[in-house]
Amino acid sequence: MQKTLPDQPRAPDTALPNNAASVSWADTLRVYLEAPTLRMLLLGFSAGLPLLLVFGTLSFWLREAGIDRTTIGFLSWVGLAYAFKWVWAPLVDRLPIPLLTRLLGRRRSWLLLSQAVIMAALVNMALTDPQLALQPMVWGALAVAFASATQDIALDAFRIESADAKRQAALAASYQTGYRIAMIWAGAGVLWIAARAEVASVANYQHTAWQTAYLVMAASMLLGVATVLFSPEPAPRVLAPSRNVAEWLKSALVEPFADFLRRYGKQALLILALIAIYRISDVVMGIMANPFYVDMGYTKDEVAAVTKIYGVIMTLAGAFVGGALAMRLGVMRVLMLGAVLSAASNLLFAWLGTRGHDVTALIVVISADNLSSGIASAAFIAYLSSLTNVNYSATQYALFSSMMLLAPKFLAGYSGKYVDAFGYSHFFTATALLGLPVLLLVWLASKAKTPSSP
Template structure:
């Protein structure tokens, strides 16, 4: 890439541009990436979107429907079980490969769940319906972890990581259109059961074809999981002493165990189960601390069920602290111990130290080693990277919740107008933005595209600020280039104000597409292939969680100040991301190889 080249002799590369894009698209890996991207986006649209339309039509009350929002937690906290995807084999599915042994069963399970849901009646069989939806969300989030790791594993010089990341998002966005707007149209004509049966059949077909997807070199059965040689590496000279590893492992296990306990208790209470809410509970002749007490920090619903949004907003930071921040600090300590040569296995001790029990070694490799590798490779640069992860997509993540209230309430557009502008025209604009982003990645490089995407995404907030003030500038620009006449022809049902809404959404979604293509490619490039599932899941989950955590504050600001000032604020936040992109760009240029950032000619890390 133009911004990541390294010194020395390099093989002659094909001329960048659309030619490189089309060459990548001819690769069979790209074809399967489209299928996997579609399979990743379809369940998300069906479980967290159109399902509510079906439940509403079935006259399921809003309080009960609130339970279904729990399934969104599976996507937000997917990193908690991501170590399983890196280190656990699934018996007979192992022959499919390290990643496909998770992808294919998840797709088949999701297809079977959707088909089964199609034969149930939501109102009278709500228990089974909600159980299947919850299992489906877990399977979908698991599939996402494995697909992201597969993309990083199989990237090569022809099917580059940048292009595969772009294609993945195209498939994902297409699935959101099929499972969302198109699903509503199909259901209006043939019914919801038939619609979900069709969607389930599609996933079953993708699961079948997924068995033929290519494997990466690391996917052979011989290298899946933690082999004896890999465990033996922990006891080689220069590795951290087992006693220090054991202490670090138990600290991490306690932190993750607490997080899992909190999530488990929350799920039980949200589904109507009872768990005492006292800070201390009796145990024999004494009292012990009850971690469930923290759940009393936020209000419960009418039926005593905690609210998922409140839970994520209040407990989310603590869970992030327990599962990411504190383990990262522990990992940094181990990396420093190893780097300084203190408390490590000496040459004379090799082969004589009693190993930890096998289960502890496996847990250490699954939970701690990926963090030690990540922190040790990036060092203090990790602070810059995490800052960029937390700010780059924050505006999109937060704004999504308030988009429809803004369109329908503040601007007073109709449902049909919003569906046309945001779903049909908007999704097309995102796909066009992704395509152009993929082109830019091949021509100017990953970091240049990432920076341009951040700048464009920030500036599009000013377009919405104009809409909040009446949209005069947007209307004038739309009229000047003939866009208004085009929209009036395409959507004769719309009002005179529809063109400026569509015009605004078009530019925003083009920017989102460009930024999304660069962001996923960059995020994929900074993780190690060896620990791709864990490291990518951790970073991508932070992106999801930060949006949830910021919605409460943004909602209050909308109430107090109005939408116009909110869009000015999100523009300023977007500019912070631009500055961080420039800093990361400079860091990669100066320290890229040292920090393990991958270039086209340096393949020790995640991809091309």
């Protein structure tokens, strides 16, 4: 039973432009070589690996197995587990795991437990053929999503508590780089492995190829496990024992949300609205990207090769540029840039739909999409981190990142029906237009005054 010490809020990073001149490029680059930043690269990989395996890559597998687009769209609601992680975030933030927490500490014990569940659930998915039984696949995907969301809760707190506010943009950029590399491995890597595992004499869908790929993904989680085991636990915050269960529940469940509302007042609604829709263009579009590739006639090898080479390069460039610009120019300016680029990249997918089977055009579109996503994500993670009070880091960050996904993933569930009714080009254009309100909210948030720290 615990209660928090007096508040120690971190003010939003919107003031960075005023201090940007004091930060040299040498200091900016040196941060990326520090141990906490390098650890975030590896842990970001662990966090990014499961997402596509229950989202985009899974949709490629299901479409190749003959599952219809409408069903694929509705199955994307598995990802809503990420949108409700704030419900159990207070438990991850404060509840110890018997024996494991005593050995590893609060953050690392939850990280290790969630990683173990992810690995087991991925093995379950690998052993299931969706053509024969779709329901076990859904249950396995739900388990991966739930455990992955739990890993995110613990990892976000671990990241925020691992460095001061000035280094959060660099940690966010490193984390995002690892995250995006993992997504490429869980996307292009799975396709490449599945293509290599196919029997050449069999032209139709082969479950054993996908089985091999998903087993390799389960083994890839060992990188995150090793990083957790060899990482130091962030300095624990001394929390006084609560007098009773009611006091503990208030401290764990109520105070994190009440603290945010107290600190930001009326601005809280504006901030929450921005968080809720900032990534809406990318998330809604993402579920239909792989079915789009399949229906356009691109092979697993073609999609894997393009995303593996150009996707990796542009992802690294985008995350680095986003983190560096956020440190020098301020998060809000880079948020605006990221919002514009994210919407524009969706229009490129609409253009790609008019090109037929054009690998060169695919290279251009995937490169632009990864660059824009890297810039937007690095700035957005730094912005979310700046909003948290370090006494409630896991719970508050979980609330923010959950809100980021709730509306987009709900809308994404209807993406298959929309494509069936209006076609891919119309769908991609509509997702780009969803990004217009984001520009207004970023502008309003940048004009709002930030609360001063006590």
